[in-house]
Amino acid sequence: MLTEKEIQEIEHELTLYPIKNAACIEALKIVQEHRGWVSDESIKDVAGILEMSAEEVDGVATFYTMIFRKPVGRNIIFVCNSITCYMLGFEPVYNYISNKLGIRFGETTPDQRFTILPNPCLGDCDHAPALMINKDHYNKLKPEMLDEILEKYK
Amino acid sequence: MMETPLTQNINLEKGPCSLKGYIKTGGYSGVAKALKEMTSPQITQAVRDSNLLGRGGAGFNTGMKWSFVKIDDPNETRYVIANGDEMEPGTFKDRLLLEGDPHQLIEGMIITARAVNASVGFIFIRWAYKKAHKIVEKALAEAYEAGYLGKDILGTGFNFELHLHTSVGRYICGEETALINSLEGKRATPRAKPPFPQFSGLFGKPTIVNNVETYCNIPHIIKNGPIWFKGLSKTGEGGTKLYGVSGRVKKPGVWELPLGVTVRELLEVHAGGMQDGYKFRGLLPGGASTDFLVEEHLDVPMDFSSVSKVGSRMGTGTMIVMDDKTCPVAFIHNLIKFFANESCGWCTPCREGLPWVEKVLMKIEEGQGSEKDIDILKFHTKYLGPGNTFCALAPGAMEPLQSGLKYFAEDFERHLKEKCCPWKK
Numbered sequence: 142m143l144t145e146k147e148i149q150e151i152e153h154e155l156t157l158y159p160i161k162n163a164a165c166i167e168a169l170k171i172v173q174e175h176r177g178w179v180s181d182e183s184i185k186d187v188a189g190i191l192e193m194s195a196e197e198v199d200g201v202a203t204f205y206t207m208i209f210r211k212p213v214g215r216n217i218i219f220v221c222n223s224i225t226c227y228m229l230g231f232e233p234v235y236n237y238i239s240n241k242l243g244i245r246f247g248e249t250t251p252d253q254r255f256t257i258l259p260n261p262c263l264g265d266c267d268h269a270p271a272l273m274i275n276k277d278h279y280n281k282l283k284p285e286m287l288d289e290i291l292e293k294y295k
Numbered sequence: 296m297m298e299t300p301l302t303q304n305i306n307l308e309k310g311p312c313s314l315k316g317y318i319k320t321g322g323y324s325g326v327a328k329a330l331k332e333m334t335s336p337q338i339t340q341a342v343r344d345s346n347l348l349g350r351g352g353a354g355f356n357t358g359m360k361w362s363f364v365k366i367d368d369p370n371e372t373r374y375v376i377a378n379g380d381e382m383e384p385g386t387f388k389d390r391l392l393l394e395g396d397p398h399q400l401i402e403g404m405i406i407t408a409r410a411v412n413a414s415v416g417f418i419f420i421r422w423a424y425k426k427a428h429k430i431v432e433k434a435l436a437e438a439y440e441a442g443y444l445g446k447d448i449l450g451t452g453f454n455f456e457l458h459l460h461t462s463v464g465r466y467i468c469g470e471e472t473a474l475i476n477s478l479e480g481k482r483a484t485p486r487a488k489p490p491f492p493q494f495s496g497l498f499g500k501p502t503i504v505n506n507v508e509t510y511c512n513i514p515h516i517i518k519n520g521p522i523w524f525k526g527l528s529k530t531g532e533g534g535t536k537l538y539g540v541s542g543r544v545k546k547p548g549v550w551e552l553p554l555g556v557t558v559r560e561l562l563e564v565h566a567g568g569m570q571d572g573y574k575f576r577g578l579l580p581g582g583a584s585t586d587f588l589v590e591e592h593l594d595v596p597m598d599f600s601s602v603s604k605v606g607s608r609m610g611t612g613t614m615i616v617m618d619d620k621t622c623p624v625a626f627i628h629n630l631i632k633f634f635a636n637e638s639c640g641w642c643t644p645c646r647e648g649l650p651w652v653e654k655v656l657m658k659i660e661e662g663q664g665s666e667k668d669i670d671i672l673k674f675h676t677k678y679l680g681p682g683n684t685f686c687a688l689a690p691g692a693m694e695p696l697q698s699g700l701k702y703f704a705e706d707f708e709r710h711l712k713e714k715c716c717p718w719k720k
Contacts, residue, residue: 157458160479160498162480162481163478163479163480163498164480165480166463166477166480169463201481204465204483204639205462205463205464205465205483206463207422207462207463207464208463208464223385223583224384224385224583224615224630225384225385225542225615227626227629228543228618228621228626229542229543261384261466261633262382262383262384262385262386263423264381264390264423264424265387266384266385266387266613266615267539267541267548267549268547269541269547273423276425278425278426
C-alpha cells in the first residue's frame with residue numbers, strides 16, 4: 142500500500158500532464174524516493190492510480206537503470222566505467238572498493254550499507270577517474286583516497 | 296580579444312551565475328528584443344542566417360529546423376525541449392553551461408518558444424547531474440519571479456511555462472524521439488521519422504528539441520545579429536564552440552573557442568600535449584560514437600564539414616585521446632560494451648548485433664580470436680551501419696570500430712598472432 146503522502150505527490154504530478162500514464166516515470170521516482178526501491182506491490186499500486194496495467198508500469202520501470210526493482214543499500218556507489226575513466230584508472234579504483242567491501246557490481250553489503258553499480262560516463266572526463274556516491278561526485282581518484290571517502294557514508 | 300559569449304559569465308569556483316550577474320552582462324535583453332521588436336519569422340530567419348548548427352552532434356541548421364514548425368494556429372499547443380541528457384562517453388560540455396550559467400539556457404529557450412509560438416517547455420537533464428538539477432531549478436524560480444517566465448512576459452502578452460525534468464538513466468534518451476517518449480512517461484525507444492517532431496512530437500504536438508549548447512547561443516545571435524555570430528568562427532559555420540579534451544594529456548578540460556580551430560591546436564596548445572611518457576595514437580573527435588582520427592588528421596579544422604571530409608564527425612566536439620599504453624582493441628571493446636548495454640532493444644540488428652560484436656572483441660582481446668573474427672567485425676560495421684537500424688545508436692557504435700579496424704589493423708593482428716593482448720604481457 143502506498144502512503145497518503147506518496148499518493149498525494151503522485152496526484153500532484155497528474156495535474157502537470159495531459160494524460161495520466163505520462164506521469165508513470167515521475168510516480169516511480171516518488172515511490173523510490175520514499176522506499177529506496179520499487180517492489181512488485183508498488184508497481185501494482187502505481188498502476189492502479191495511473192489506470193495502467195501492472196505489466197505496462199513494470200515495462201517502464203525495468204527499462205530505466207535508475208529505477209531499482211530490487212532492494213539496494215543505504216548508499217549507492219556508481220563507478221564510471223566509460224572510456225576516459227577506463228584509460229585513467231577505473232580498474233584499480235573498482236578493485237579497491239570491491240575488495241574492501243567484498244561485493245561486486247550489482248551486489249549489496251550484508252549490512253545494507255553499500256550497493257555498487259557500474260555507470261556510464263559521469264561527465265567528469267577532465268578529472269577522471271570518477272565515481273558518484275548517492276548525489277556526490279568524486280574525481281581524480283586514487284585507491285588511497287577511497288577509505289576516507291567511503292567513511293563518510295554510514 | 297577573442298570573444299567567448301557562452302562562457303563569459305562562467306566561473307565554477309564562484310558557483311553559478313546569478314540572475315543579477317546575468318543581467319549585468321546584457322542577459323535577458325535578447326528576450327526583450329525578440330518579444331518587443333521582432334516577429335516570430337524574423338527570429339527564425341536571424342538564427343537561420345547565423346548558420347548555427349546543432350551542437351548535440353548532428354550539426355543541422357537550427358533556424359531551418361525551427362522553420363518546419365507551422366506557427367499560425369493560435370490554439371495549437373507547441374513545445375520546446377532542451378536536450379541535456381549528456382551521456383555520450385567523453386562528453387562534458389553541457390554540464391559546464393548548466394552549472395555555470397543556467398539563465399543563458401532559459402533565455403535561449405524563451406526566444407525559441409517565441410520563434411515557434413510554443414507555450415510550454417521542458418529542460419531534460421540526465422539523472423547524474425544532481426548539481427545541475429538544483430542550479431537550474433533555482434534559476435527557473437528566479438526567472439518566474441522576475442517575470443521572464445509565466446503569463447504575459449514583459450507585458451507583451453506572450454506566455455511560456457518552463458519545467459525541469461530529471462531523467463532516470465539510459466543513453467538512448469539523448470535521441471530526440473526517445474527523449475520525447477521518456478517525457479511522456481514511456482520506455483525511451485526511438486520513434487519512426489517521419490513524422491519529425493516539428494510536426495508531431497511531444498503528445499503529438501509540434502515540438503522543437505535542441506541541445507543545451509545550441510539554445511545558449513540564441514540570446515547572443517538575437518542581441519548581436521547573425522553577421523556578428525558568423526564572424527566569431529574561423530569557417531562558414533557560425534559561432535564559437537565548447538571543445539573538450541580528455542585522456543592522457545597534460546591539461547584535460549573544456550574551452551570555448553572559435554569554430555574551426557585545428558585538432559592540433561586543441562591537443563597541443565589547449566590540452567598541453569601528451570603527458571610525459573605517453574605517445575599519441577589516435578583520438579575520437581566528438582564522443583564515443585565518432586570515427587578515429589590519427590596523426591595525419593591533426594591539421595584538420597574542428598568543424599562539422601571539415602571533420603566529415605576526413606571520414607569522421609565533429610559530434611559533440613569533446614575529444615577522447617588514446618595513448619600508446621592503451622590497447623586499441625580494449626579501448627574499442629570498452630566503447631562497444633557501453634553501446635551494447637545502452638541499446639534500447641527496439642530493433643533487432645542493434646539488440647542482437649552489438650552484444651555479438653562485444654563478445655567477438657572480448658575474444659580477440661583475450662587472445663582467442665582468429666581471422667574469421669575480424670571478418671565478423673567488418674560484417675557488422677556494414678550491417679549495423681546507417682540505414683539498417685531504427686536510430687543512430689548502432690551506426691554510431693560502428694564508427695570507432697570501422698575506423699579502428701582500419702587504423703589499428705596491426706594491433707588487431709598482433710592479438711591474433713601472439714594469442715594474447717600485447718599490452719597485458
